[in-house]
Amino acid sequence: MKKKLATVWLGGCSGCHMSLLDIDERILEVVKLADIVKCPIVDGKEFPPVDIALVEGSVTSDEHLQELLHIREVSKVLIALGDCAVTANVTGMRNYLKKEDVLDHAYVKAVSNDQQGKMPGHPALLKLRDKVLPLQEVVHVDYAIPGCPPPADTIFYVLAELLNDRIPNLEQERKLKYG
Amino acid sequence: MAKIPLTIDGKPLEVDTGKTILEVCKENNIEILTMCHFEGIGDVGACRLCLVEIEGTTKLLPACTTKVAANQVIKTNTEKLKKYQKITTELFFAERNHICAVCVADGNCELQDLGYKVGMDHVRFPYLFPKAEVDTSHPSYVMDHNRCIMCTRCVRVCSEVEGAHNWGVKNRGVEVRIISDFDTPWGDSTTCTSCSKCVNVCPTGALWPKATVQGQLVKNPKMVSELVAKRKMNL
Numbered sequence: 495m496k497k498k499l500a501t502v503w504l505g506g507c508s509g510c511h512m513s514l515l516d517i518d519e520r521i522l523e524v525v526k527l528a529d530i531v532k533c534p535i536v537d538g539k540e541f542p543p544v545d546i547a548l549v550e551g552s553v554t555s556d557e558h559l560q561e562l563l564h565i566r567e568v569s570k571v572l573i574a575l576g577d578c579a580v581t582a583n584v585t586g587m588r589n590y591l592k593k594e595d596v597l598d599h600a601y602v603k604a605v606s607n608d609q610q611g612k613m614p615g616h617p618a619l620l621k622l623r624d625k626v627l628p629l630q631e632v633v634h635v636d637y638a639i640p641g642c643p644p645p646a647d648t649i650f651y652v653l654a655e656l657l658n659d660r661i662p663n664l665e666q667e668r669k670l671k672y673g
Numbered sequence: 674m675a676k677i678p679l680t681i682d683g684k685p686l687e688v689d690t691g692k693t694i695l696e697v698c699k700e701n702n703i704e705i706l707t708m709c710h711f712e713g714i715g716d717v718g719a720c721r722l723c724l725v726e727i728e729g730t731t732k733l734l735p736a737c738t739t740k741v742a743a744n745q746v747i748k749t750n751t752e753k754l755k756k757y758q759k760i761t762t763e764l765f766f767a768e769r770n771h772i773c774a775v776c777v778a779d780g781n782c783e784l785q786d787l788g789y790k791v792g793m794d795h796v797r798f799p800y801l802f803p804k805a806e807v808d809t810s811h812p813s814y815v816m817d818h819n820r821c822i823m824c825t826r827c828v829r830v831c832s833e834v835e836g837a838h839n840w841g842v843k844n845r846g847v848e849v850r851i852i853s854d855f856d857t858p859w860g861d862s863t864t865c866t867s868c869s870k871c872v873n874v875c876p877t878g879a880l881w882p883k884a885t886v887q888g889q890l891v892k893n894p895k896m897v898s899e900l901v902a903k904r905k906m907n908l
């Protein structure tokens with residue numbers, strides 16, 4: 495039976511998804527073995543139960559936290575995709591500053607704001623957490639693919655192994671890469 | 674020099690007395706992971722990566738500062754040692770803010786290479802995200818404490834090879850930091866000769882020449898080892 499695959503990006507830049515698209519025509523091999531039932535460019539429906547979840551980005555907000563806990567619950571295998579998911583990376587660079595100061599610098603004090611800047615406060619906006627966390631500090635992560643972004647070949651290797659019921663081993667395959 | 678017998682990884686060897694286990698392993702092509710060790714400067718056993726097992730003691734001992742002794746039975750590649758090497762590597766990454774994506778040393782970094790070598794795909798410990806300063810006061814070089822792993826190669830090369838004694842260490846534990854002179858900005862140093870030896874021996878992107886962009890750092894660490902060797906030859 496075909497497996498179910500879904501992808502999501504939390505606190506990330508979408509670069510890992512760009513790298514995923516860089517597997518080019520090999521995506522046809524992936525869809526032979528799996529249905530891609532959700533990804534960020536499809537629609538806004540709830541993350542469905544899947545065999546494999548590829549999660550890009552870190553946990554930076556209350557919304558990410560809820561989403562990640564939900565994904566963990568409905569996914570058999572959860573893969574942390576990219577440095578933000580694995581280490582917090584650039585998104586974690588605000589962790590040694592105060593959240594309020596960071597927001598202030600971005601929305602009020604930034605030179606480009608011409609002293610007209612205001613702190614956004616719409617209730618529909620997600621609420622930033624004090625600290626940005628990599629996925630494994632929140633939920634159990636089955637596989638981690640570090641890299642900013644991880645090379646397309648590495649992403650395809652991991653998917654191909656899992657879809658063929660094998661266990662990927664980045665160390666053995668010399669496919670580890672940070673940054 | 675007198676020879677003594679010992680065994681490393683089941684291999685019987687005759688080695689010179691007075692040498693360290695690390696030196697003997699290097700001579701016999703036995704690979705030992707190191708980080709604070711640097712050819713040409715003194716060893717301090719700071720990084721704990723070169724730990725080996727020696728029969729008769731339950732303690733793991735650093736190969737770089739432990740001298741060989743007759744009839745030692747040494748093991749360098751047990752599962753126990755590999756486990757600790759991985760933990761040590763992960764703790765390096767968890768202790769400061771190592772963000773390869775924005776680092777000058779990305780792709781040319783001994784810490785990255787170490788991570789690949791021990792097979793670290795993620796860090797199992799909580800990241801500390803400490804507040805660490807970036808000292809840009811020196812006209813030519815930058816000291817970024819976010820990327821420092823406290824190997825103290827810079828401190829030792831500055832005192833032992835250059836003789837300037839600019840670098841030192843303050844505090845302990847997670848508060849430990851490299852300091853210039855009496856914890857003053859590097860640019861104000863009256864001892865630094867701007868020789869760049871510290872920059873060249875630094876294993877990460879903690880010390881780097883200004884005007885270097887992400888992933889473009891080039892270092893010449895061999896320069897220091899060769900300098901020391903040439904001085905010994907009295908050329």
